[in-house]
Amino acid sequence: MSRHSIAREASRLDGRLEALNAARELAEGVLPDAALEEVFRLLERASSRRSLSADHTVVGFFGATGSGKSTLFNAVSGAEIATAAARRPTTSEPLAGVxxxxxxxxxxxxxxVRNRHHAEPVAGFADEGTGLILLDLPDFDSTRAANREIVERMVGLVDVLVWVLDPQKYADAAVHNDFLAPLAAHAAVTLVVLNQVDRLPERDVQPVLESLKGILAREGLAKVQVLGxxxxxxxxxxxxxxxxxxVVVQRQAISQRLAADVSRASGQLREAAGVGE
Ligand SMILES: Nc1nc2c(ncn2[C@@H]2O[C@H](COP(=O)(O)OP(=O)(O)O)[C@@H](O)[C@H]2O)c(=O)[nH]1
Ligand SMILES: [Mg+2]
Structure with missing residues (x-):
């Protein structure tokens, strides 16, 4: 992606954020406070993220307990970062590979994120020049409320969301209804991994992947890449x-993520205003 097109994307996003802010101001006292509060928080988040490093893409690994987030984090990082840092088998603090x-x-x-690890270069993936922060995160279905809160916050903050699913729980309503379907606008910055395919008989891998793709398509995520x-x-x-x-080398994820947030928020404003009903 050229510097020119990155700048063009950024200025288009500027325009959309300004328009959303204008709509929010107009709607004050007219639409419910809760709807406006959400928009306000998004505008603040966008402004904060854009004031921070544009040279780093933040990629989070999300998923249910035992789906293999930490194992995949280590495999992708090429090092045992997650197990080395964890005191317990489950991840209760976000951990960054930088x-x-x-x-x-x-x-x-x-x-x-307090737990930071400067990762070694991985050939063909990332080195000091890449600008990548990979996050291993707690389970979204953790029994600890504090863990679930971290996940919900991180879902709103990262630039790229990687959903780590497994053959047992890939179709569970929890991940689809609470996270994936509401994030349908975010397809460009979402990647879905069906992990643990080694636990499936060979002949079942493709049908399970197709089944997962079918569910995602019905949620509006037909374009998302799904990897076994x-x-x-x-x-x-x-x-x-x-x-x-x-995604990282394109340097577009920050803008794409925020543009998807703007789309979702403006849809919610329209709904609150009863437009199109
Ligand atoms: N068979 C198999 N087991 C896996 C795979 N990935 C993770 N596991 C195992 O699943 C368990 C939970 O993994 P972990 O990475 O801690 O899951 P997390 O809770 O999502 O972080 C561990 O015993 C892993 O060894 C996989 O691809 N195949
Ligand atoms: Mg873990």
Whole structure:
């Protein structure tokens, strides 16, 4: 992606954020406070993220307990970062793998990620020049409310969302109704991994992937890339790396994520206003 087109995207986003702010001001006292509060928080978040490093793309690994987020995080990072840092088998604090230290600290402060690890270069994936922050996150279905809160906050803050699903729970309503379907506008910055494919008989892998793609398509996420992976065996890990790398090198994820947020928020405003009803 050329500098020119990055600048063009950024200025288009400026215009959309300004328009959303104007709509919010007009709607004050007319639409419910809750609807406006949400828009206000988005505008603040957008302004904060855009004041922080544009040279880093923040990629979060989300998923249910035991889907293999931490294992995949290590496999992609090429090191045992997650197990080395974790005191417990489940992840209760976000953990960052950082490629490109310069400018990453204020961004990690804003994300409230204390656990930071400067990752070694991984050939063909990331090095100091890449500008990548990979986050291993707690389980969205954790029994600890504090963990679920972290996940909900991070879903709103990261630039790219990687959903790590597994063959047992890939169709569960929880992930689809609470996260994936509401984030249908975010397809361009979403990647879905079906992990643990080694636990399926070979002949079932493709049908399960198709079934998952069908569910995603019905939620409006037909364009999302879905990768079959075994983090333990290493199958498909290269594909995850190259999918992440291609989003990162385009340098568009920050704008695309925020543009998707604007689309969703303006849709909610229209709905609150009863437009089109
Ligand atoms: N068979 C198989 N087991 C896996 C795979 N990925 C993770 N696991 C195992 O699943 C368990 C939970 O993994 P973990 O990475 O801690 O899951 P998390 O809770 O999502 O972080 C561990 O025992 C892993 O070894 C995989 O691709 N295949
Ligand atoms: Mg974990």
């Amino acid at each position: 490629w490109g230290a310069d400018g990453s600290e204020p961004l990690l402060d804003w994300l409230q 992976v075994s983090a333990v065996k290493g199958t498909g890990v290269d594909k995850v790396r190259s999918a992440i790398r291609s």
